[in-house]
Amino acid sequence: MSDAQPFVEIRHARKNYGYIEVLKDISLTVERGQIVAIIGPSGSGKSTLLRAINDLDPLTEGEVLLEGVQVNKTLPHRQYEKHINEMREHIGMVFQHFNLFPHLTVRENVTMAPKLLKGISKAEADALAEEQLAHVGLLDRIDYYPSRLSGGQKQRCAIARALAMKPKLMLFDEATSALDPELVEEVNLVMKKLAEEHMTMIIVTHEMDFAASVCDRVLFMDQGYVVEEGPPEVVFRNPKEARTREFLRKHLGDAT
Amino acid sequence: MLDFDLMLRIYPFFLQAAWVTIQLSILTTILGLICGSLGAAARLSRHGYLRMIGATYVSLFRGTPALIQLFLLYFGGPQVGIQLDAFEAGVIGLGVNIGAYMTETMRGSIIAIDKGQAEAARTLGLSSYQAFRNVVLPQALRLMIRPLGVNINALIKGTALVAAISVVELTYTAQRYIGSTYKPFEMFLLSGLLYMVIIYVVGKGITYLDRKVRLT
Numbered sequence: 176m177s178d179a180q181p182f183v184e185i186r187h188a189r190k191n192y193g194y195i196e197v198l199k200d201i202s203l204t205v206e207r208g209q210i211v212a213i214i215g216p217s218g219s220g221k222s223t224l225l226r227a228i229n230d231l232d233p234l235t236e237g238e239v240l241l242e243g244v245q246v247n248k249t250l251p252h253r254q255y256e257k258h259i260n261e262m263r264e265h266i267g268m269v270f271q272h273f274n275l276f277p278h279l280t281v282r283e284n285v286t287m288a289p290k291l292l293k294g295i296s297k298a299e300a301d302a303l304a305e306e307q308l309a310h311v312g313l314l315d316r317i318d319y320y321p322s323r324l325s326g327g328q329k330q331r332c333a334i335a336r337a338l339a340m341k342p343k344l345m346l347f348d349e350a351t352s353a354l355d356p357e358l359v360e361e362v363n364l365v366m367k368k369l370a371e372e373h374m375t376m377i378i379v380t381h382e383m384d385f386a387a388s389v390c391d392r393v394l395f396m397d398q399g400y401v402v403e404e405g406p407p408e409v410v411f412r413n414p415k416e417a418r419t420r421e422f423l424r425k426h427l428g429d430a431t
Numbered sequence: 432m433l434d435f436d437l438m439l440r441i442y443p444f445f446l447q448a449a450w451v452t453i454q455l456s457i458l459t460t461i462l463g464l465i466c467g468s469l470g471a472a473a474r475l476s477r478h479g480y481l482r483m484i485g486a487t488y489v490s491l492f493r494g495t496p497a498l499i500q501l502f503l504l505y506f507g508g509p510q511v512g513i514q515l516d517a518f519e520a521g522v523i524g525l526g527v528n529i530g531a532y533m534t535e536t537m538r539g540s541i542i543a544i545d546k547g548q549a550e551a552a553r554t555l556g557l558s559s560y561q562a563f564r565n566v567v568l569p570q571a572l573r574l575m576i577r578p579l580g581v582n583i584n585a586l587i588k589g590t591a592l593v594a595a596i597s598v599v600e601l602t603y604t605a606q607r608y609i610g611s612t613y614k615p616f617e618m619f620l621l622s623g624l625l626y627m628v629i630i631y632v633v634g635k636g637i638t639y640l641d642r643k644v645r646l647t
């Protein structure tokens with residue numbers, strides 16, 4: 176691999192909501208295949224940063240680049256739409272509350288975007304749905320509507336839906352926070368599987384055990400800053416910053 | 432006592448009038464849905480001037496009596512070069528009026544769809560139009576059937592207003608036969624019953640449609 180440029184690069188990201196600064200000059204890079212966890216207290220800006228990566232919450236200042244291509248370009252409306260839709264095809268996102276399309280079956284949830292954007296045939300769409308749903312262990316629910324799925328199944332369907340676009344990068348915003356405790360593991364397993372397949376992932380999570388076991392790097396955010404970052408062994412066992420230590424004291428289960 | 436004989440003799444004329452009321456209702460509903468769709472699109476546009484036009488339309492037509500709107504169009508129209516017969520004026524006047532209510536119904540149903548739905552669609556790479564067309568609208572349509580049914584119910588009853596510009600529909604017919612029968616109770620009862628039948632059938636239809644497409 177000859178990429179001198181980082182896979183994902185965030186340069187001097189700032190974000191204001193009115194007078195409130197939510198992100199304060201954040202710069203970071205993520206290499207291809209890396210799995211990065213973002214942790215931090217509520218309101219520290221984790222979701223905002225994640226959602227800035229696919230320009231869902233546009234930055235006030237700064238740049239996001241994917242393979243050297245700027246994601247958050249300032250362009251006239253039509254050109255911007257075309258550009259951002261192309262970029263987003265490569266960036267999958269998974270939400271805390273699944274956001275499955277309730278009027279579509281599991282199969283249709285997975286195939287809607289590829290059908291619309293890649294013009295695949297019905298046979299190709301069916302094959303794609305089966306492949307992706309088998310991957311997340313949901314093949315037996317392929318013709319169910321989301322209302323008939325458990326939370327864990329919903330989230331696995333949402334992951335399959337994102338993967339069906341064959342993204343290069345996956346963003347997870349507290350993918351397991353809305354789940355009953357007994358359903359967390361099945362979603363974590365799917366994410367671990369993706370990790371083994373070397374999917375590049377940025378994961379906002381409150382689950383320190385999961386971050387410690389799956390991620391290559393941990394970012395600790397507080398009040399709009401990345402306060403500390405490093406490999407999980409360091410951040411979790413040997414944090415340098417007082418704020419990190421305090422946060423971990425409250426949130427660390429048995430990760431250490 | 433009620434003069435049933437008279438009612439039995441005269442009701443075929445009322446059936447004819449009911450048919451006019453039904454035609455009025457259907458055409459008004461169609462025009463209302465068209466105006467409502469355009470109005471809702473304007474109200475939800477990303478262009479400020481379109482939003483303003485939409486909001487003005489709604490506040491003008493909901494903020495004045497439908498009867499005045501009808502009179503303006505029918506009696507005032509010729510003064511500014513709009514020549515319509517009574518039926519046409521009735522359909523256009525009522526349709527544009529109910530369209531303002533339908534604008535709000537449709538807009539309400541669209542904004543009631545969780546923002547996460549469009550977001551999820553957009554993160555997959557869908558354009559805002561594709562997200563609206565494939566994700567938001569299908570859900571909003573299901574949601575708007577019942578409240579649109581309420582609008583249509585109001586509209587059917589509202590067609591009685593066009594009696595005032597002498598469209599020969601149910602209300603006008605009742606008034607006309609009072610002149611010859613001197614039996615206002617029977618005449619208004621007859622037209623009232625026919626309105627009830629029309630509204631009942633439409634109501635059942637709406638309920639059926641709503642059940643059929645409802646998501647659970």
Ligand SMILES: Nc1ncnc2c1ncn2[C@@H]1O[C@H](COP(=O)(O)OP(=O)(O)OP(=O)(O)O)[C@@H](O)[C@H]1O
Nearest residue numbers: 192195197215216217218219220221222223224349
């Ligand atoms: N649309 C918005 N308007 C105004 N302020 C907002 C908006 N969205 C987020 N914020 C604020 O930005 C800050 C960061 O929010 P963000 O959702 O990124 O935090 P978070 O770290 O994801 O928190 P949590 O762990 O609770 O999800 C918070 O103070 C929040 O109140």
Ligand SMILES: [Mg+2]
Nearest residue numbers: 221222223349
């Ligand atoms: Mg968050």
